Amino acid sequence: MQIEPNRAAAPWAGARDMLDRPGGRLNIGYEASDRHVIHGHGAQTALRWLGKDGSRRDISYADLSRLSSRFANVLRAHGLQQGDRLFALMGRDPALYAAALGTLKAGLIFTPLFSAFGPEPIRTRMEIGDCTVLLTTEAIYRRKIAPWRDQIASLKLVLIVGDEAPEGCVALGPALEGASNECEVAQTDEDTPALIHFTSGTTGRPKGAVHVHGAAIYHAYSGQAALGLSPGTIYWCTADPGWVTGTSYGIIAPLVNRVTMIVDEAEFELERWYGTVERERVAVWYSAPTAIRMMMRAGAEAAKPYDFSALRFLASVGEPLNPEAVIWSERIFGQPFHDNWWQTETGGIMIANTPGMPVKPGSMGKPLPGIEAGIVSQGDGPLRELGPGEIGELALRPGWPSMMRAYLHEQARYDKCFRDGWYLSGDLATRDADGFYWFVGRADDLIKSSGHLIGPFEVESALIEHPAVAEAGVIGLPDETAGEVVQAYVTLNPGHEPSEALERELRGHARKRLGAAVAPRAILFRHTLPKTRSGKIMRRLLKARELGLPEGDISTLESDET
Ligand code: ATP
Numbered sequence: 076m077q078i079e080p081n082r083a084a085a086p087w088a089g090a091r092d093m094l095d096r097p098g099g100r101l102n103i104g105y106e107a108s109d110r111h112v113i114h115g116h117g118a119q120t121a122l123r124w125l126g127k128d129g130s131r132r133d134i135s136y137a138d139l140s141r142l143s144s145r146f147a148n149v150l151r152a153h154g155l156q157q158g159d160r161l162f163a164l165m166g167r168d169p170a171l172y173a174a175a176l177g178t179l180k181a182g183l184i185f186t187p188l189f190s191a192f193g194p195e196p197i198r199t200r201m202e203i204g205d206c207t208v209l210l211t212t213e214a215i216y217r218r219k220i221a222p223w224r225d226q227i228a229s230l231k232l233v234l235i236v237g238d239e240a241p242e243g244c245v246a247l248g249p250a251l252e253g254a255s256n257e258c259e260v261a262q263t264d265e266d267t268p269a270l271i272h273f274t275s276g277t278t279g280r281p282k283g284a285v286h287v288h289g290a291a292i293y294h295a296y297s298g299q300a301a302l303g304l305s306p307g308t309i310y311w312c313t314a315d316p317g318w319v320t321g322t323s324y325g326i327i328a329p330l331v332n333r334v335t336m337i338v339d340e341a342e343f344e345l346e347r348w349y350g351t352v353e354r355e356r357v358a359v360w361y362s363a364p365t366a367i368r369m370m371m372r373a374g375a376e377a378a379k380p381y382d383f384s385a386l387r388f389l390a391s392v393g394e395p396l397n398p399e400a401v402i403w404s405e406r407i408f409g410q411p412f413h414d415n416w417w418q419t420e421t422g423g424i425m426i427a428n429t430p431g432m433p434v435k436p437g438s439m440g441k442p443l444p445g446i447e448a449g450i451v452s453q454g455d456g457p458l459r460e461l462g463p464g465e466i467g468e469l470a471l472r473p474g475w476p477s478m479m480r481a482y483l484h485e486q487a488r489y490d491k492c493f494r495d496g497w498y499l500s501g502d503l504a505t506r507d508a509d510g511f512y513w514f515v516g517r518a519d520d521l522i523k524s525s526g527h528l529i530g531p532f533e534v535e536s537a538l539i540e541h542p543a544v545a546e547a548g549v550i551g552l553p554d555e556t557a558g559e560v561v562q563a564y565v566t567l568n569p570g571h572e573p574s575e576a577l578e579r580e581l582r583g584h585a586r587k588r589l590g591a592a593v594a595p596r597a598i599l600f601r602h603t604l605p606k607t608r609s610g611k612i613m614r615r616l617l618k619a620r621e622l623g624l625p626e627g628d629i630s631t632l633e634s635d636e637t
């Protein structure tokens with residue numbers, strides 16, 4: 076199905092007008108950097124970079140504009156052309172951000188990968204994406220790429236961050252030195268491909284979703300509407316650009332809205348995070364349930380010494396946000412984490428608890444203005460919209476500018492996402508009478524037990540209300556009489572040890588909260604749960620391991636202990 080973006084009177088029309096779009100063209104790299112310099116804001120800090128070693132560096136919009144132009148010129152000097160594909164495989168370094176914008180300014184397609192991927196996931200993605208240029212570090216190159224580099228036929232250039240490069244690669248430092256600060260921005264339009272994002276691989280083999288330059292319109296809009304970004308906001312998105320959140324809302328939305336964004340090179344560490352929010356006076360913070368649950372696990376005491384008074388808005392994405400986490404954050408930060416829902420495919424936030432909206436803990440919120448969502452019946456035949464309280468597939472009417480335009484090399488899979496004028500998300504949800512949406516589970520994760528439809532999220536949320544439980548993953552196991560039975564895996568908070576008595580207590584707690592039909596039949600203790608590198612619990616893996624079935628694609632698996 077061809078996506079025809081709604082160009083007329085959509086609520087994002089204002090965001091389109093906010094962008095310069097010289098000559099009616101649109102280029103994300105230009106709109107995120109050069110535009111601000113032209114309008115006199117070059118001196119504003121675009122990016123405050125916090126190094127692992129405690130160093131701190133400010134990069135202004137003028138710096139970003141210059142550095143990205145130089146990067147674009149380096150690409151062109153090596154004969155690269157519009158439509159070529161640059162893969163970035165490096166940590167959260169300022170060079171990554173300049174390279175992202177420079178790639179887009181040169182008209183190449185930017186594809187960020189998580190730098191902790193092993194050689195095999197990198198290689199398959201480079202093959203699927205016909206990688207033309209790779210930007211990486213010397214250490215990553217030597218360890219993960221060099222042994223098979225020659226087998227990627229499309230690869231023309233390897234750029235290495237720093238002043239030196241192994242044989243057959245180009246050192247970025249000297250190349251940038253010799254490049255001009257001025258670059259002619261590529262002639263891209265709203266429909267020109269700009270980015271490829273691979274999905275998280277939670278439910279199976281990752282798909283490569285293609286996004287266009289016009290997505291910036293929706294990023295500009297939703298940055299304001301869903302996160303409350305405005306010029307000068309101090310904003311911290313904790314996601315890595317290797318995932319769609321770290322690009323859509325960790326590069327594009329903040330920069331087109333001219334915020335000052337915090338970029339932390341390091342991974343999650345409790346004191347570091349709390350200290351960063353306090354010291355940098357972070358006003359808008361966008362994070363994920365896994366991180367929030369880690370904060371909860373550390374307890375309220377750990378948060379006490381810090382001043383969080385600059386925080387104005389907190390948001391969360393990527394997984395269902397348990398009601399307990401919403402209530403906890405209200406207590407600790409003086410306001411709740413606001414859950415929002417979207418996917419790699421949608422390119423931007425679709426359903427959200429927006430600034431100023433009363434939060435119902437456990438709900439994902441409401442569709443952003445301009446987004447038409449529905450809960451539709453599953454199964455064959457024409458799709459039927461369901462009423463309040465009914466469980467069905469979460470669907471959206473296509474037409475917003477950041478919607479994917481293809482799954483790379485998977486036309487049939489892409490086409491299957493569209494039916495009867497709806498885009499089908501693959502997630503199950505319900506809508507209540509007030510129009511709030513509630514996540515139930517992935518379509519694949521739904522448990523059918525003795526005639527009941529059970530969403531794992533509901534069971535997991537009940538379990539983590541118990542003071543002993545830090546995280547929970549819930550699956551259905553085949554059962555002759557019930558069809559399926561519910562089984563839970565939990566990790567424990569500090570100070571609690573696995574025991575039969577605790578298992579009994581947790582089952583009792585769940586029965587009280589959920590009723591006997593929905594409560595888990597068995598609860599197993601684990602040190603960690605299998606998760607994707609973007610922090611999502613991989614329930615399919617819990618199930619495959621329990622049943623001794625093949626594990627399927629585990630290229631994004633982070634922790635390997637169940
Ligand atoms: P794959 O499609 O490869 O299995 P994935 O769906 O996890 O991986 P992403 O596009 O990164 O890849 O994640 C989007 C999915 O994450 C959504 O479809 C949904 O299942 C889940 N998700 C995102 N935000 C929320 C949320 N606020 N509440 C519940 N689930 C969410």
Ligand code: MG
Nearest residue numbers: 274278418501
């Ligand atoms: Mg998905």
